[in-house]
Amino acid sequence: MVSTTPSPSDQLPALRVAVLGAGTVGTEVIRLITQQGEDLAQRIGARLELIGVAVRDAERDRGPHVDAALLTTEPSALVREADLVIEVMGGIEPARGLLLEAMAHGASVVTANKALLAQDAASLYEAADEHGVDIYFEAAVAGAIPIVRPVRESLAGDRVQRVLGIVNGTTNYILDAMASTGAGFDDALASAQELGYAEADPTADVEGHDAAAKASILASLAFHTRVGIGDVHCEGITAVSAQDIAAAARMGRTIKLLSIVERIEDGTEERVSARVYPALIPDSHPLASVAEAYNAVFVEAEAAGSLMFYGQGAGGAPTASAVMGDVVSAARHRVSGGVGPRESNYADLPVASIDELRSAFYVSLTVQDRPGVLAEIAGTLSRHGISISTIHQELLAADEDAPGRAHIGITSHRALESAMTAALDDFSSTSTVLSIDSVLRIEGE
Amino acid sequence: MVSTTPSPSDQLPALRVAVLGAGTVGTEVIRLITQQGEDLAQRIGARLELIGVAVRDAERDRGPHVDAALLTTEPSALVREADLVIEVMGGIEPARGLLLEAMAHGASVVTANKALLAQDAASLYEAADEHGVDIYFEAAVAGAIPIVRPVRESLAGDRVQRVLGIVNGTTNYILDAMASTGAGFDDALASAQELGYAEADPTADVEGHDAAAKASILASLAFHTRVGIGDVHCEGITAVSAQDIAAAARMGRTIKLLSIVERIEDGTEERVSARVYPALIPDSHPLASVAEAYNAVFVEAEAAGSLMFYGQGAGGAPTASAVMGDVVSAARHRVSGGVGPRESNYADLPVASIDELRSAFYVSLTVQDRPGVLAEIAGTLSRHGISISTIHQELLAADEDAPGRAHIGITSHRALESAMTAALDDFSSTSTVLSIDSVLRIEGE
Structure with a gap:
């Protein structure tokens, strides 16, 4: 018999981890779980035991960090066996169904799936609540950045x-x-x-x-x-x-x-x-x-x-860093009890329509180059309650097809979006304004 | 009887909160607990009931947010009655003793006290562990910044x-x-x-x-x-x-x-x-x-x-923001179980002495202005294994007291700290170098 020095984490209990998806993020998550296994075990108080990686094509090589024997094309069976499910496959379905199934079977889940959260966070939160498990999603916003x-x-x-x-x-x-x-x-x-x-x-x-x-x-x-x-x-x-x-x-x-x-x-x-x-x-x-x-x-x-x-807001390793922080949090709860933050939606605030907002604007117009144009444009804005901050005019090179044109760039003070929309409508219907080239908002001032 | 509309949090259980210290940070903490009480209650699932504010002088006016009736000069009695103790008094003692006493009586603690943590985090962590309570200290590093x-x-x-x-x-x-x-x-x-x-x-x-x-x-x-x-x-x-x-x-x-x-x-x-x-x-x-x-x-x-x-790394309101984030975390654990992260010191790594480190340096010298000086200085550095990256020399205005002086600014490639110390010793003992004006390290490259 070969004698081996047992590593300290051998004494620790194991948590069964399933990974859904083995793309850029998934392979990095698997690399971290494997390479930093000893550190993670000490930080968690339990070993992370990778029990399977769900993929669409189990024959494809996933690089040196992914043990081919762990690949499976049956994610549903996999999540039912797990204590922790890491979803990095993306898309709405089957990701949502698998996360709900995982939680129904008692697993805590970590996901990087912003599209799913933006579409249906509510059903995920409800499942987490109902089954007393965690749902974490740091990687869904701004990759590695803790936000x-x-x-x-x-x-x-x-x-x-x-x-x-x-x-x-x-x-x-x-x-x-x-x-x-x-x-x-x-x-x-x-x-x-x-x-x-x-x-x-x-x-x-x-x-x-x-x-x-x-x-x-x-x-x-x-x-x-x-x-x-x-x-x-x-x-x-x-x-x-x-x-x-x-x-x-x-x-x-x-x-x-x-x-x-x-x-x-x-x-x-x-x-x-x-x-x-x-x-x-x-x-x-x-x-x-x-x-x-x-x-x-x-x-x-x-x-x-x-x-x-x-x-870094994207990329395999940065996103995997955020995922693994969540995995450690969820795993610690498995070991020492408690659950992470739940949905907090008590404020129940109405969402304002963009029309009701006030912004400063930058508007770029191509206009006829003739006397009175500036006054006309300023008059239109003023009629809609929009106050001009700066104005920049320059003649455009004339050619046969388009003689006598000028470019006007205007910045406004803060004005109601609906007022700007109405002013732009007026510009569209006058022969003075040849084209509305850009309308951009000004922020952070 | 006057009828009042009960606010939603009236139905929630109460957590008894003690604040130690009513300086710039303490008064802002109290303001947030008071002004945002309804929001905090919804986020926590319990009301924060301020039971006392320990100060040295209970007669001094603490501004509009601090109810004078809550002031006490007996912090020890106060912490024994609390579920959550917020320590923003600073200093080693009596802060340490009070935090230990609070935890021994079952309270979770939040502190902004970097000096205490740097000196004796171990005894605080041990007490938290022993009594199954939380210790949080976000505000101890970089004020409002979550770090x-x-x-x-x-x-x-x-x-x-x-x-x-x-x-x-x-x-x-x-x-x-x-x-x-x-x-x-x-x-x-x-x-x-x-x-x-x-x-x-x-x-x-x-x-x-x-x-x-x-x-x-x-x-x-x-x-x-x-x-x-x-x-x-x-x-x-x-x-x-x-x-x-x-x-x-x-x-x-x-x-x-x-x-x-x-x-x-x-x-x-x-x-x-x-x-x-x-x-x-x-x-x-x-x-x-x-x-x-x-x-x-x-x-x-x-x-x-x-x-x-x-x-913002300091100031009453920014620091109070960090304190209150911790208060919400600790309070949530009171409501729904679990504890926050404990001390993680498994790695038990030795601390390297500064002498063993390698840095790039900027060294500023005043030297005699005569032929061969640069060669002598370069030779000394080279003898100690220090490689020069850039060198900048300029004559200094001569006056009667100090004729023929030059300033030399040198940047080095990364070199061992002990080597630089030895080279500086050599400079000190030569008549060529009139003074060592600055030695600064170069970082972030």
Whole structure:
């Protein structure tokens, strides 16, 4: 018989862990569980015993960290045997069904699935409550950056007013590339795709859907209410032009795709707002210098003041780090009792429509170059109660097809969204304004 | 009888809360408990009932938020009646004795007391363990910034490699003022004192003791080992000169007082290092732009990569925000069972002495201006195995008392601390070097 030195964790009880999905995040989760097994056991007070990894194709090689013998194509059987289920497969189904099944069989669950949480957090929370198990999801927002735990636990004794987040790395990479190279959106997207920062089908990122899912999660946690993906006003970055970025730079501003969630207290009724759009922020704002595919979340709370959290928002290892923090928390509860935070939705706040919000705007117009145009445009804005902050006019090179045109860039003071919509409608119906080239909001001032 | 609409929390059980200390932080804690009572009750599932506030002088007015009837000069009697004790009085005793007494009587405790934790976390942890209660201390490091919870919970499944923190607002304010105005240390300190950013006796801040206490707490949490205040190498900022700041700026660097905790894996034995000193960091490092009295903590972990946490590190309301997050966590455990994280010191790592560390250095010397001086200095460094990265020489204006002097600024590649100490000893004993004006380390590259 070969004598081996028993490692200290041999004496500890085992927790049976199932992983759903073995993509970039899943393989990194498995690597950490394997390579840091001894440390994790000491931190938890129990060993993590990997009992299976559910995949669609059990024949495919998953690299050096994934024992092929653990692969299974029967996730449902797997989750019924587990104490802890880690869901990193993504998508709504079968992820939701499997998480519900896992909890019904007594497992605590950790998920990175922002789309599922944004669509149906309620049924997951209810299952966790009913079965007395944990549900954790730090990795669903901003990858490695601890933001879910700080918002729902560290700030639980404070009153969050507003969260501004750069929570989508792909769009930040594209906007940053546009700003530093002068490229247009299409070129910047193509180069992001080449470098692996954007997917072949970039829709979920560039149209803002991914950022909107994260906004819904952040709003729900920050304001103790339910905000679903359908409550989030969402605009992507496909319409942002090289001209917009250059105009922003001239004004000392940077364009970022922001997820904004905000408590609105104007008058009798308190409401919340959740929205995603590209916005101009001052170069001096901490979010302005967030470069490449990095994420950052800026939080304003009544007592804490301004906080910022910065780091890698995607990628296998960073996301796996967030997942494993949750795994340790859920596992500790298995060992020493207790459960993590539950859904907190007592505030039950109505969601404000974008029309009711007030923002400062940047509007870019192509107009006829003739006397009285500026006065006409200023008059239209004024009629809708919109006050101009700055105005920048330049003649455009005339050619045969388009003689006598000028570009006008206007920034406004804070104005009601519905008033700006009405003013833009007026611009559309006048011959003076040849085209409305951009309408962007200004934030962080 | 006057009929009142009962607020929803009237139905909830009460938790008896005692506050020790009613200074800037204590009064803000009391304000939050009072003003946000309804929200806190919903988040916790129990009402926080303030049963007393221990102070030294019960006659002094504590402002509009503190009910004078709650003031008591008998903290010991108070803590024995409490479910939750919030210690914001500071100092080692009587704070330690009262926290131990509170836990012995079954109360969970929340403290902001970095000095106490750095000196004797062990006895507090042991008492919490023995009596099955919680001890939380988010506010002890970097005020409002969630850093304790992220390090001990969010990163519990990762492997922290290094933490660089600006965790003392006073010294950051002074260094920032020196950099932006060109003032010397004494003038910048005086202006910080005038503006309330530095205390009348600034020793604990400017000598680095406060930052060292925080380094000991961060090192213990990050590396799952015990690092006491005595294990932290500590240098303050009193010797940093306007010339150093200007020289750093010429090199594209900024001087910050850093708390550095690091895992050292060079060879057979793993060790940790904890140290505080003013260091040059590149202007491009995220910590370089942390201005005024703000704090920021930069964390490097194996899977997560680089993270940064930024916010207000001191002040009544920001610190109270961190305290209240802990209060909610501890209170939730009272309501639904379980306990928070305990001490994790299984790794039991030795602490490396500063002499064993390798750093890049900036050394500023005043030397005789004569041929061969540079060669002599370079030769001395080389003899000690120190490789020069850059060298900057300028003649100093000669006067009758000091003719023919030059200033030499040298940056080195990474070299052993003990080698640099030996080289500096050699410089001290040669007539060529008239004075060693500064020795600063270079970090974050």
